[in-house]
Amino acid sequence: MxxxxxxxxxxxxxxxxxxxxxxxxxxxxxxxxxxxxxxxxxxxxxxxxxxxxxxxxxxxxDLPRTYFMQNGITGGGIWAFSDASDDGEARWSSGFSQGFNRANxxxxxxxxxxxxxxxxxxxxxxxxxxxxxxxxxxxxxxxxxxxxxxxxxxxxxxxxxxxxxxxxxxxxxxxxxxxxxxxxxxxxxxxxxxxxxxxxxxxxxxxxxxxxxxxxxxxxxxxxxxxxxxxxxxxxxxxxxxxxxxxxxxxxxxxxxxxxxxxxxxxxxxxxxxxxxxxxxYRLVEDNTTAPGYGYYDMGIQRKNSEYIFQIMMNTGRFYEQYLLPASRGGQNYGNPTQQLVDDYAMSNGKMITEQGSGYVATSPYLNRDPRFYYTVIYNQALWLDRTSLTKKPVDLYALAPGDGMGTAAYNTVTGYLWRRFCNENAGGNYGVTSQIGLVVSRYADILLEFAEATNEFQGPTSEVYDAVEAIRKRAGLVPFAINRGMSKEEMRTVIRHERRIEFAAEEGHRLFDIFRWKTAETLLNGPMDGMRWTKTGSTFTGNRITFETRIFNSPQMxxxxxxxxxxxxxxxxxxxxxx
Known part of the structure; x- marks a missing residue:
């Protein structure tokens, strides 16, 4: 034959x-x-x-299929970005959320x-x-x-x-x-x-x-x-x-x-x-002169740079803008960040929002956050390029009346947030500059944090571990970026895991497989997943935390x-x- x-x-x-x-x-x-x-x-x-x-x-x-399979269910032309982890949720769920389907x-x-x-x-x-x-x-x-x-x-x-x-x-x-x-x-x-x-x-x-x-x-x-x-x-x-x-x-x-x-x-x-x-x-793309953490953003919109080690090439201009931005900016919004992720972004001074001296104000929750937050998440009234004026205008993610709002075609969000990771701020889904970046599988920041994690687990927080973590924080634009050099192994483990979550939000399944290999999914994917519902009265916006889904993770089966x-x-x- x-x-x-x-x-x-x-x-x-x-x-x-x-x-x-x-x-x-x-x-x-x-x-x-x-x-x-x-x-x-x-x-x-x-x-x-x-x-x-x-x-x-x-x-x-066929490589792009492997990339999206690591973030959520792929098939039928719908892909999710980090929607299987505690970082995100999909807009279109067909009766079950993408996160529920993948995690459960x-x-x-x-x-x-x-x-x-x-x-x-x-x-x-x-x-x-x-x-x-x-x-x-x-x-x-x-x-x-x-x-x-x-x-x-x-x-x-x-x-x-x-x-x-x-x-x-x-x-x-x-x-x-x-x-x-x-x-x-x-x-x-x-x-x-x-x-x-x-x-x-x-x-x-x-x-x-x-x-x-x-x-x-x-x-x-x-x-x-x-x-x-x-x-x-x-x-x-x-x-x-x-x-x-x-x-x-x-x-x-x-x-x-x-x-x-x-x-x-x-x-x-x-x-x-x-x-x-x-x-x-390889080296990190760093630029804190243009703006704090600008190198983190600039790295993410380039087709080739000193940080990329391996990526899956695409030939569909404005790929991320098309799939992540809201309909008002020519996008299709395939995924939404959770409140859990938003809460985990530190303040610009490196302190967590619950930490004494952080400066966090609950009524103005998006002020003075880790610069990576602004390059990853679109929140209510964040600025993005408008198609008609070609100037940056606020993105409306609030509900106009009871019963309206998140999850509908008008507002395009389940959680009250949108992704903007790898999106060029001078583009919409079908207008503005044309970007030709790929799907980033491996970059130098991952190598640094892998080295820090493995060395810390084997030897504890050596000077090389501190150096690797601080390089990530310095590029992020945190001031101060230096961390306490008297930490225990367990304390450093917490810092490294936090940096991995923030640094790689919406990237190639990092978060999902991290919480699996750490065996923390049984805690993080069990229970309510939250978002923020904003309403507008006159010119005043009021935010209320909501639970959009309760997830179940059966350990160790799943x-x-x-x-x-x-x-x-x-x-x-x-x-x-x-x-x-």
């Missing part, structure tokens, strides 16, 4: 990862479904140099998130294996083949990392393509085997991948990208969910973490982050998503995760 492969044509050049929002839908096929085929056979594709490269580009084309795994063992993650990641892995099996005979130079093999292995390792932190140990296919005649009955590999495999793959390709790419190849993985994903992998593996006392027993125990705690895993994670730092290629039921039903070697 002729072996067929799935083939997706992707525009060449800078558009190698072109992806049109709404055009891809989650498939309900099994990851080893032999009907996952296309119209062009392997002999045809890999006899042509352009088609060979475009085949690999098809894997890049609505739909049981065949929930949309689990199916999307499993099928999309394994489809990418399968295509990489097809590519690796055929690239040697493509009419390309030896140097080109070597680099493309390394790129494809990076993409495969990256896909396995998504699977690992969602499901625990998953089947490792190696380089097998699994064609029609193959036996697909594979057991799940242990958590440790998955970590070791991904780590080795990233180490191997880091030696091959270049430090930087030529402009036409920007967005493809570099040595820094491979080392950065390895650092995140090892930090995840060292974290409490996987590295502390494993409550499971029997065969599933080794699938969901290590069998015994090892403090040395924190050391490995710290060393991996330090390896990226020692490259000397820390691991279920293996899709169709995989369990067709493979008697699979062990389902506990509780599903």
């Amino acid at each position: 002729k072996k067929l492969v799935k083939y997706i044509m992707i525009t060449a050049g800078l558009g190698f990862a072109v992806w049109t929002a709404g055009c891809k839908k989650a498939t309900d096929k099994s990851f080893l479904d032999p009907t996952d085929i296309g119209q062009i056979n392997e002999q045809t594709v890999f006899a042509d140099s352009a088609l060979s490269i475009q085949f690999l580009n098809s894997v890049y084309g 795994v609505a739909g049981g063992a065949d929930n949309v998130f689990s199916l999307s993650t499993w099928n999309s990641c394994y489809a990418m892995i399968r295509r990489v294996n097809v590519f690796l099996d055929n690239i040697e005979r493509a009419p390309l130079s030896a140097a080109k083949k070597t680099r493309l093999r390394a790129e494809s292995r990076f993409l495969r390792a990256y896909s396995y990392f998504h699977l690992l932190r969602t499901f625990g140990g998953v089947p490792l296919l190696g380089d097998k393509k699994y064609n029609l005649e193959d036996n697909f009955l594979l057991p799940r590999n242990s958590f440790a085997e998955n970590v070791n495999y991904i780590e080795k793959e990233l180490n191997d390709v880091a030696v091959i991948l270049p430090l930087e790419h030529l402009p036409e190849d920007f967005g493809r993985p570099t040595k820094g990208a491979a080392l950065a994903i390895k650092a995140k992998l090892l930090l995840t593996a060292a974290s409490p969910l996987f590295n502390e006392s494993n409550p499971n027993s029997g065969p599933v125990k080794v699938l969901l973490g290590y069998e015994a705690y090892d403090a040395g895993r924190w050391k490995k994670a710290a060393d991996a982050a330090k390896e990226v730092m020692n490259l000397g290629l 820390y691991y998503h279920p293996i899709p039921l169709k995989e369990i039903n067709k493979n008697n070697l699979f062990i389902q995760n506990p509780g599903w």
